[in-house]
Amino acid sequence: MAKKKKGNRLKTYLQGGILYSGGAKKVAPMALVIFAGLILSICVRYNNELQLIQIAKLKQEQKDMKLRMLSRHAILLEGSRESNILKEIEKHNIDLELALQPPYVIDE
Secondary structure, eight states: OHHHHHHHHHHHHHTTGGGGSHHHHHHHHHHHHHHHHHHHHHHHHHHHHHHHHHHHHHHHHHHHHHHHHHHHHHHHHHHTSHHHHHHHHHHTTOOOOOOSSOOOOOOO
8 A cells, every 4th residue: 555655656756746735835946036036046147158259359459459559650750761751852852851950949
């Protein structure tokens, strides 16, 4: 007879009889709170992962911008060198001479 009770117990559990017992009714609110906490935790983690991906993209974009800025800065400095300016003056036949004295501040 003991085997019959175990068989009935297993059959009762499989048919969902455990949900109708008094113990399950007491635990149900706590189980729902735990389930909601798990869902919330998953959502927060997913959101954080998306933000980390966005941060990585922005950091890469920042590096690219810095490299472009440095290359353009180098190009602009190339044109403002004294030797390049003298070449441009000679090329366009402009009548300019080099200053013999350095520039100075005029006091008012």
